[in-house]
Amino acid sequence: MSESERDEEPPVQAVVLDIYPNGRSSGGRGGYGNDPLAYALGTRDFRLFEVTFESTPDVSIDDYVAVDPPAENVKRIRNVEYDDISSGAKSELEYVVAEIVDENEQRFVDFYNEAQPITLRLHQLNLLPGIGKKLRNSILDQRKRQPFQSFEDLEDRVAGLHNPKEVLVERIIEELRDDDLKYKTFVGRRDE
Known part of the structure; x- marks a missing residue:
């Protein structure tokens, strides 16, 4: 650069x-x-x-x-x-993560629009808490029809996906707390 x-x-x-x-x-x-x-x-x-x-x-x-x-x-x-x-700092973490996700809503909605398979059996969407095979397939079907525009759009179009923002916040907190997670989608590596 x-x-x-x-x-x-x-x-x-x-x-x-x-x-x-x-x-x-x-x-x-x-x-x-x-x-x-x-x-x-x-x-x-x-x-x-x-x-x-x-x-x-x-x-x-x-x-x-x-x-x-x-x-x-x-x-x-x-x-x-x-x-x-x-x-x-730990007690502030969840509030700050939620604030960052709120301020950058399109960036995180795009995660739902662009998430890809990691392996033949595992998809990035399955890393999110509460998202199993059925909910993942529903998200994938809806995004094929039209990309999601907002968290509200996601919640309206995908039955069973309640508070998609909170799901992301929970995953980010999990990635921050557990340094040994095999797959990290949102949190950068410490050695970068």
Whole structure:
């Protein structure tokens, strides 16, 4: 990718899940004198980040922070796993994932429109909680007739599919919590 192409790309954003203005309280210093840090969730690939700041940032929970390229005040960004984030960040996670799915509805409706078989016996749609063979076939039949336009359209046209947005949120949370899942559709790999 050329430098001009990179300049045209919007920065990768993350939503702040929890913030420690005085840093972590480990090391016997009670957190004072440590670099401020936050736990955040990437909006594109749902990767979890630990963001360390040079000075106390002007951000709070549910604010956006640029992670690639990093915001001006960012000292370091590190990919972390679900078990590494604070309990406060874990409690915010489901709300933030739902918010991201809401704000990018077409992107996630397109998942229902474009999901493909993984193997001869397994389809991407079957990875979603509560979607078995019958419901999967119903989704596939309806999307052949006409692509889905919204979550509401999906729910109206596919009998038995209740709250398709919540189904996606549940799967994304599952992928975040279980780092050993064989198939990950929404959450980026930690080593990327």
